[in-house]
Amino acid sequence: AQRVTQPEKLLSVFKGAPVELKCNYSYSGSPELFWYVQYSRQRLQLLLRHISRESIKGFTADLNKGETSFHLKKPFAQEEDSAMYYCVLRMRNFNKFYFGSGTKLNVKP
Amino acid sequence: KAGVTQTPRYLIKTRGQQVTLSCSPISGHRSVSWYQQTPGQGLQFLFEYFSETQRNKGNFPGRFSGRQFSNSRSEMNVSTLELGDSALYLCASSLGGDRGLVGTGELFFGEGSRLTVL
Numbered sequence: 529a530q531r532v533t534q535p536e537k538l539l540s541v542f543k544g545a546p547v548e549l550k551c552n553y554s555y556s557g558s559p560e561l562f563w564y565v566q567y568s569r570q571r572l573q574l575l576l577r578h579i580s581r582e583s584i585k586g587f588t589a590d591l592n593k594g595e596t597s598f599h600l601k602k603p604f605a606q607e608e609d610s611a612m613y614y615c616v617l618r619m620r621n622f623n624k625f626y627f628g629s630g631t632k633l634n635v636k637p
Numbered sequence: 638k639a640g641v642t643q644t645p646r647y648l649i650k651t652r653g654q655q656v657t658l659s660c661s662p663i664s665g666h667r668s669v670s671w672y673q674q675t676p677g678q679g680l681q682f683l684f685e686y687f688s689e690t691q692r693n694k695g696n697f698p699g700r701f702s703g704r705q706f707s708n709s710r711s712e713m714n715v716s717t718l719e720l721g722d723s724a725l726y727l728c729a730s731s732l733g734g735d736r737g738l739v740g741t742g743e744l745f746f747g748e749g750s751r752l753t754v755l
Binding site for chain 2: 562623
C-alpha cells in the first residue's frame with residue numbers, strides 16, 4: 529500500500545539556520561513526489577515537484593529511490609517560510625494523491 | 638482567473654442526515670478531486686472526476702459519492718451522516734491531462750467546506 533510518512537509534526541528553527549523537512553514513502557512502483565505548502569490563512573498550494581528538479585523560494589528536494597525519501601531542504605530559513613508543509617505522492621499515471629500528515633515549520637526571529 | 642470555489646463554507650448537520658457540497662473548478666480545468674481533512678487522519682483522497690467520469694477512488698464507504706457536470710463543476714454527497722464525518726472537505730482542480738495522461742500534478746485547492754455533525 530502507498531504511504532507517506534513525515535516524522536516531525538513540528539519543526540522550529542531560527543532565522544538563517546538550515547532546515548530539512550523529512551519525508552519517506554512506500555510505493556512499489558515509480559512514484560511522483562511533490563511538496564505542497566499552506567501558509568497562514570492561505571490555500572494549500574504546490575511548492576515543488578521532484579520531476580522538475582527546480583529550486584523554489586530557496587527550497588530543494590531530491591528523490592532518493594534507494595532510501596525512498598524526498599526530504600525538503602533550505603540552507604537559510606526565513607520567517608516567511610513558516611507554514612505547514614505536506615509531502616505528497618502520486619502514483620504514476622493516476623491522478624490520485626497520497627498526503628503525508630504534514631510538518632509545521634516555525635521559523636523564529 | 639477565479640480560483641476554486643467551494644460552497645457552503647460552513648455547515649452543521651445531525652447524525653443520519655445527508656449533505657451535498659459543491660465545487661467550481663478553475664476555468665478550463667477538467668479534473669476535480671475531493672479530500673477529507675481531519676486532525677486524526679490528515680488529508681485523505683476521496684475521489685477524482687474527469688470529464689464527468691469518476692476516474693479514481695479512495696477507500697471511503699459508499700455513503701460518500703460524487704458527480705461532475707458538463708461544465709466541470711462537481712458535487713459530493715455524504716448520506717446517513719456519522720459523527721466521524723465531521724471534517725474539512727477540500728476540493729482541488731487541475732488540468733488533469735487527457736488520452737491517458739494525468740497532467741503535471743499541480744492541484745489548485747479551494748478553501749474547503751467545514752462540516753460539523755452533531
